[in-house]
Amino acid sequence: MNMKKIVTLVMALVLLLGCGAEAAVSSNSNSNSNTASGSYASEKNNKQDKRYEKLFSDNYFNYYIDKKSAKWIACPDKNDEYIIDVWVKLERIDEANARSLAERVNDSQYTYQGKYYLEHYYIRPSTQQIQFLCELEVSGRPDNDISQRKYNVKNWEYLVPESVEDNIYQAVVKKMGKKPGSKGNILESAGDFIEDVFRIAI
Numbered sequence: 001m002n003m004k005k006i007v008t009l010v011m012a013l014v015l016l017l018g019c020g021a022e023a024a025v026s027s028n029s030n031s032n033s034n035t036a037s038g039s040y041a042s043e044k045n046n047k048q049d050k051r052y053e054k055l056f057s058d059n060y061f062n063y064y065i066d067k068k069s070a071k072w073i074a075c076p077d078k079n080d081e082y083i084i085d086v087w088v089k090l091e092r093i094d095e096a097n098a099r100s101l102a103e104r105v106n107d108s109q110y111t112y113q114g115k116y117y118l119e120h121y122y123i124r125p126s127t128q129q130i131q132f133l134c135e136l137e138v139s140g141r142p143d144n145d146i147s148q149r150k151y152n153v154k155n156w157e158y159l160v161p162e163s164v165e166d167n168i169y170q171a172v173v174k175k176m177g178k179k180p181g182s183k184g185n186i187l188e189s190a191g192d193f194i195e196d197v198f199r200i201a202i
Contacts, residue, residue: 052089055171062096063168064089065175066118072180075124076151082179084123086172091116115139120148123172125179129156130169 052064066087075081091099095114120133132155134148149155159166 053175055088055175056167057093058164058167059093061090061092063171064091065172070172070176072176077153081124081126084121084125084172084176086121086123086176088119088121088168088172089116090119118142121168121172122151123169124156125173127156128169129158130165131155131157132165 051066051068053067055063055065057063066089070084070086072082073085075083091114095116099114116138118136118138120135122131122133124130131151132149133151134146136142136146157165159169
């Protein structure tokens with residue numbers, strides 16, 4: 001084999017090795033990028049899971065309690081009575097399925113922005129009544145600039161058995177446990193309770 005052929009073979013081998021190394025670096029970079037995107041999505045979903053806890057489902061929606069904001073407060077017109085202040089998240093079952101699929105696919109180029117609803121209620125265990133305050137339709141992040149009904153003693157509603165409101169009432173009361181001052185109530189901190197009573201009393 002003459003020198004010219006040897007040089008040609010060596011150059012071809014160098015080019016092949018260079019292309020292979022570049023492809024490996026590119027593949028590793030994409031892998032790291034996808035892993036980072038997946039980790040961020042997983043972290044975001046874990047935060048949502050920690051905030052909302054499922055109460056129940058019906059034929060159309062999944063219902064969740066917002067554990068971070070749910071609390072016992074003194075009833076505005078009866079400071080010796082306690083009611084539950086709670087936000088409930090409603091997610092359509094088809095939306096929940098789409099979100100679950102998006103999480104499984106874990107495509108860094110696709111971010112699922114589902115629509116859901118937030119409903120604000122006062123719940124009155126002593127009389128088994130519920131008071132609706134507002135509903136928000138949310139796509140992405142909710143807006144804090146909302147308008148809702150003020151507390152009104154005339155707005156208390158008795159429960160119709162097996163209605164959505166009845167199911168929400170039963171599930172929330174069970175989840176919240178005993179009222180403040182009762183042994184075993186684990187969802188109400190003393191600091192939050194004192195702050196709420198002081199705010200309402202003023």
